[in-house]
Each structure stands twice: as structure tokens, then as C-alpha cells.
Amino acid sequence: MDSAIFFNQLFAGLSTASILLMIAAGLAIIYGSMGVINLAHGEFVMLGAYATWALQTFFGLGMLISLPLVFVAIGAVGWLIEKGIVSRLYNRPLDTILATWGVGIVLQQAITLGIGSQSRFVQRPEIFDGNLFFGDLVISNYRLFILGVSLGMLLVTYLLLTRTEFGTKLRAVIQNREISECYGIRAERVYGLTFAYGAALAGIAGALVTPLISTTPTMGTTLVVDAFLVVIVGGVGSLVGTALASGLIGEASAMLSMIFNDTTGRILLLVAIILLIRFRPTGLIPQTVRG
Template sequence: MGSLLNEIFIGLSLTSILLMIALGLAIIYGAMGVINLAHGQFVMVGAYIAWFLQSQFGFNVIVGLPLTFIAGAILGLLLERTIIQRLYQRPLDTILATWGIGIVLEQLVRTFLGSDSRYVGRPDFLDGNLVIGDVHMSYYRLFIIAFSVLILFSTWYLLYRTEFGAKLRAVIQNKEISECYGISSNKMYAMTFAYGAGLAAVAGSLITPFVSVTPTMGTELVVDAFLVVIVGGVGSIAGTAASALMIGEATAWLSYWFNDTTGRILILIGVIVLIRFRPQGLFPDTVRR
């Protein structure tokens, strides 16, 4: 029973990380139809910001979260305004452009900061474990789980209970008619992309105590995030949350019974089979026209 509960907790921890990374992807594609291959590099940028704030100013990961979100959002806004906005309705060009942006960001980090691994410590007040019977739960992992739930509900509230969300959903349903009512689709797209980039940066910051901070760290993480978005139904917030839970728990259990490599292979096979028989995902979003 102790092993069972420990694996469930590990799966929830993986779920929370996948959810925060995939949520930005789902929002950007659901609203804008943009497949952002540079999303992993936004995660990497957030991780480097966390390292910089800790090494230069002594800010721990939690204290630096607002600055990390703002920096990621500003970077996303600049890229959307200068490059991506010129490529709407051109999906292949958007894929190539965001892939190129990701490469440029990686090379810039290598040029100015080098390729050496950087390390970020967890906050002192979240060090240690909560032990209940045979279950050992890291305080920091518990914080990430709680924070991911907060981000999920905050995003839902933003999209479905605010004026911004109402305007964005109007643009998604019918861009032309929305503009006739004075809603600027370009402004909605810019703010949406900035929000998604900010979420990715926050996710990158929060995972730094678990992984080494390197220029390529976002590449592997974004692959799993894309799987979450595909399984959940592209653009669906509820579907993204549900698929993150399924893939996170499945990854934990398959890695426990086999190993990490075999577990990832089995997850990929499962997703391929799902796409073959249900290409729209498990929880498709029916809002987008």
C-alpha cells in the first residue's frame, strides 16, 4: 500500500509539471491556431531567470515567480508582435518560424551564459518531507501540485469569467464579426500569446530544483506537453488537465514497473494508437469555429 500511494503521489507531481507547461500550449493553439515549437525554450528561459535571480539577488524560486512570469510574458509579446503576427493563417510558416525562434533562443543562451549546467536550490521553508505512514511527500512537490491547481482555476476564471475571456472567445468563434463589434483580434492574440509564454516561464522556474538548467532542457519537456495537448483535445483546458493527469500517472507507473525509457516508449505508442482512432483527442474543444 505504501508503494502504491508513493507512486500515486509521484504521478500527481508529474501531472502538475505537465499541466503548467501544456496549459500555455493549449491556450495559444486554441485561441490562435499557432503550433508554438518554441514553447520549450520559453520554459528554458524561465529556468534561467530563476537561476539568475537566485545567484545574483538571493531570491528563491517562489519569490521570483512574479518577475519570471512578467519576463516570459514580455518576451512572448515581443516575438508575437514582431514575427508571429505576420504568419497567421499560415500554419506551416508558423511552425518553421517558431522552430527557428527556439533555436535562436538556445544559441543566445549558449553565447552569453555558456552550456554548463546550472543548479537552483529549493526554498528552505519547503525543504523536507511530509511523512504519513509509509508515504513520503516532499513539501516542495506538494507546493507545485497546489500551485498548478491554482494556475488551472485562475486560467479558467480568466477565460470564462472576465471581459478579456469573453472577447477572446468571441474572436475564436468568429473573428470577422467580433472585429465589427470593436474587438481587436490582434490585441487578443498578443495578450494570449504573452500569457501562454508567461505560464511556460513559470513552469520552467518551478522545475529547476528537480533538473539541471541547460540550454536544451526545454526540448524534452515540451514533447511531453505536446502529448498532453494532443490527448486532451487541442485547445481544451479541461481536456488538458485530464490528459495531464492520465499521462502523468501512466508515466509514473510505467517507469516504476519497467524503466524511464520503456515507459516513455509505451506512452508514445499509446498516443499514436489514440490519434489513429480518435484524432480530435479525448476531450475536443467545440468552441473554435
């Protein structure tokens, strides 16, 4: 195998992993802290992509300026969904799954009816056009930017959960909601902000991925399936496990697709994940924010 092809594919897998990391981190936080399996998470990715497209198309805002706006906007959407629907279904996991699945369908159809089903395109920042060359290795500046943002958001998320008053309150509510409320912690507010933050991470991932793939109402479906696999493999609620699983799945997908083809590589990856779950059902690093 040509070493240049190998290392280029290795970097492509790392780029895929960085996108999966941001999506899966939101899932891990929501499920690990709230016990909610959010099937509408892919639609938050999609909304982030369309919000970036709208800001660029109608307001002339570049991606770098749009990112914080998208973070706040999609976080607000997540907060409203948690307050209006999810908060009424805690401790009812099957109902939550059905409700969030329905929310996802509604969001998809709303975008289809309001904007259309045709693909949209977002221009990447000009500053990240071009590539870096290291011998035969070609590294896309924009993919390198995505990797940096992903690692930055992972660090911010870790510090938020472990080094802030909000993180302390979240862990207290998870351990014992009733006692926490006796000490003045508003559990419903903590849950709402947690859900909003997870949605905002997905929105940022959607914004970043728009120059790389087609922006359509169904774009989040495939991405969130892979993100769920990352959460399961890494260990539900574990940020470290999520980061590790994102890298492993992204690289394995890229390498298997290169050696075989996309379809065969996908099948082999799923078989490997099934075997891992069979022998290690708690994931690679079975840890949650409860610890």
C-alpha cells in the same frame, strides 16, 4: 508489489503531471485560440528557469519572490515574439511552425553563448524543505507546493477565459475576427496577450522545475514534447482535457517506469497514445475555447 512503493510512485507521477499541466495549458490556449503551433514553447520553459536562476544568483531573490517577476518577464518575451514574428504569419501554419522552430534555436544559442551550456541549480524555498510522512508514504513538501501552484494556475486560467472581459473578447475574435473588430475589439491586442499568457505559464513551469532537474539551454525540449502529447490526448484547446491528459500521462509514465524501466515505459506509453489517437483522433475531450 510493496504498497509504499506504489503510492510513492503514484505521487511522483502526480508531481510530473502538475508540471506538464502548466506547460501544456499554455500550448492549448495558444493553439486552441490562435491556431499557432508554437515550437518555441519549450524555450519559454527554459527562459523561465534561467530567469529564476539569475534572480537568485545575482539579486539574491528567492523563488517565491521570483515567480511573479518571471511570469511578467517571460510573458513580455512572448508578447514581443508574437508582435515581431508570429502576427505576420497567421493563417500560414507551415510558416509559423518553421518560424517558431527558428526562434527556439535562436533562444537556445543565445543562452549557450551568453551564459554557457553547463548545468545551473536553483535553491528551492527553505519553507518547503523536507517531507510529509503518512505511514510509509513520503510526500515531498516542494512537490506538493508545485501541485498546488499548478492547480491554482489552472483555475485562474479557466476564470480568465470564461469569466472576464478579456475571455469574452477572445471568444468573439475566434468566432469572427472581422465582426469583432467592427465592434471595437482590437484582435491583434487580444492575440498578443493570449500568446504572452501562454508563454508566461511555460515560464512559471520552468521556474518551478529548476530545483528538480538540471537547468540547461536544451531543458525545454523534452518537457515540451510531453506537453504536446498532453494537448493531443486531451483535445486541442480543452483545459479540462489538458488537465485530465496531464494526470493520465504523468501517472502512466511513473507506473510503467516502475514496473519495467524508463526506456520500456516510455515506449509503452507512446504506443498507448498512438492507439488512442487512432481510435479517438479528437482527443479525450474535444473542446476548444471556441465553445
